[in-house]
């Protein structure tokens with residue numbers, strides 16, 4: 001193992017522990033909605049991709065529940081028509097940065113990863129996203145401050161699954177764990193796609209939806225988008241351009 005790999009293998013889990021939910025962000029993250037009513041939100045990161053995102057939109061339509069999609073700017077550039085479809089079918093689009101880089105949020109100065117993704121989404125939808133999820137969940141205090149200055153609610157999660165793994169895990173296991181962790185106000189973190197590729201083949205998330213949605217609905221839960229769960233705006237108008245300094 002070379003030095004770079006050694007630093008990475010030690011540093012990565014330590015930084016993930018420090019910077020991701022539930023400890024990351026030093027109070028600037030929102031992890032869940034009110035615990036007083038049985039409303040929950042499904043979120044999907046890393047798309048849009050041809051194939052995987054389209055199949056997920058199909059199944060959410062069949063199940064009649066909305067999702068909140070944290071999209072990567074470069075994926076939006078590759079698949080603008082899937083982003084349009086996501087919006088048209090009643091789902092909410094948030095930002096997941098331009099290139100899904102770990103390093104950008106660590107930088108003291110860089111705001112391009114936020115502004116470029118916002119511009120890309122706004123070009124397609126005609127409105128600016130106001131919800132942001134940092135890639136890898138890594139949120140430094142200074143990244144949190146600039147996101148708030150740029151007008152974002154920073155959305156974490158309180159139900160995390162391993163649906164992103166390759167090869168894909170068993171959807172029965174993913175669903176069982178998600179249901180066990182769900183509470184009133186929960187925000188579920190799932191992955192519809194893969195960052196920086198146009199097309200992706202994935203079935204675990206779709207199959208997990210088929211298992212968890214009917215079971216939670218039977219348990220009295222209602223699925224809403226993140227903005228409704230948290231009572232915050234999903235978007236800002238196109239002309240609401242904020243200084244990126």
Ligand SMILES: [Zn+2]
Pocket residue numbers: 045046096100135136
């Ligand atoms: Zn991601």
